[in-house]
């Protein structure tokens with residue numbers, strides 16, 4: 003299904019004929035849109051933020067309360083916004099260092115700066131064609147289509163549809179810039195746990211690597227990446243699961259090559275919410291740790307493979323809960339860093355942007371699994387929204403965000419948003 007291509011900087015990259023068909027020709031973009039989840043920045047933000055996240059969903063109140071405690075315990079502050087400010091600055095610095103003149107704009111789905119306002123500001127500043135990069139690496143409703151919908155709805159709601167064009171970069175779960183920081187972290191984490199076990203007089207004690215990601219409803223997992231025109235069957239019937247398994251295998255392979263260290267591994271899930279009778283991906287990381295302890299495992303390396311930065315799902319659900327589970331069971335454990343603003347991650351994300359920009363195009367589209375490089379343009383209907391269809395951008399069946407006003411000064415420029423900006427809603 004894929005041909006291996008030798009590269010100069012180590013490791014084979016994969017050219018996937020299936021996803022090549024979903025490739026979009028490079029364009030001249032005039033800004034990058036960094037889109038993220040958003041989080042509260044004080045106690046008074048917590049409940050309004052959670053209402054934004056769960057709007058129209060059947061999340062039980064007890065779970066909302068429980069989640070609010072996570073934020074409350076941290077002063078009502080999620081680390082995610084500060085991490086995105088730092089990522090934005092790092093992307094800007096790397097773009098500038100390469101002489102690429104693209105401003106980075108930032109907008110969130112659930113907290114200020116909100117996506118609709120960012121789009122309006124972008125338009126008012128004269129931008130007409132944006133390339134979106136999100137802080138979600140995998141394919142599923144929550145990490146791909148929901149972003150595409152939120153842009154689609156924001157364009158509709160601001161009256162900017164037809165005036166502002168928005169595309170997105172491919173999901174980057176297997177981009178070396180995303181994978182390599184995990185390779186480094188996993189090798190270091192494994193070395194650390196083995197040293198501690200050796201120091202305790204048990205150098206040969208069994209260690210297990212747990213790749214952790216966000217659980218999602220199994221129905222969403224099965225719909226991930228599934229679409230008309232997608233000929234592949236994915237491992238465990240889910241592109242979301244298959245992408246994690248393949249990326250984890252790529253990490254393990256590189257850890258062994260680079261450090262000579264290895265250990266058995268598995269994929270586990272965290273942060274489940276929703277009604278108890280609705281099936282979500284399992285096993286939960288805490289259950290998995292208990293089971294491993296029962297089997298005689300003494301060391302655990304937690305790799306937060308599903309996440310881009312050390313936000314609340316990482317610092318609470320992994321560092322507080324899962325590491326506590328390990329501690330209670332007498333296991334030696336560590337949690338590996340997320341990519342955050344790791345130099346390789348930032349460089350990789352700028353490479354990903356450069357793949358798509360005509361002026362700075364790099365033709366190499368690296369992917370470390372044979373599932374990728376993933377689609378630039380999502381297949382019709384992939385990652386279905388079971389709550390009803392919404393306008394989306396960046397899909398083969400997209401109806402919004404595809405056209406833009408001519409650039410000011412461009413030949414044949416239309417009247418500048420004639421009667422004073424966006425139509426009133």
Ligand SMILES: CC1=C(CCC(=O)O)c2cc3nc(cc4[nH]c(cc5[nH]c(cc1n2)c(C)c5CCC(=O)O)c(CCC(=O)O)c4C)C(CCC(=O)O)=C3C
Nearest residue numbers: 039041055069080081082138144145216218275313314315
């Ligand atoms: C796949 C996935 C990612 C990874 C990809 C990505 O990064 O996008 C992710 C990330 C995040 N999830 C986050 C926070 C929350 N997710 C919730 C709820 C949910 N997540 C879901 C899925 C995901 N979520 C799902 C299927 C739900 C239930 C239904 C719904 O409501 O859509 C809820 C509601 C309360 C609760 O049920 O826990 C909260 C507060 C934060 C912010 C952390 C911070 O503040 O630092 C981040 C980065």
Ligand SMILES: [Fe+2]
Nearest residue numbers: 144216273315
């Ligand atoms: Fe979430």
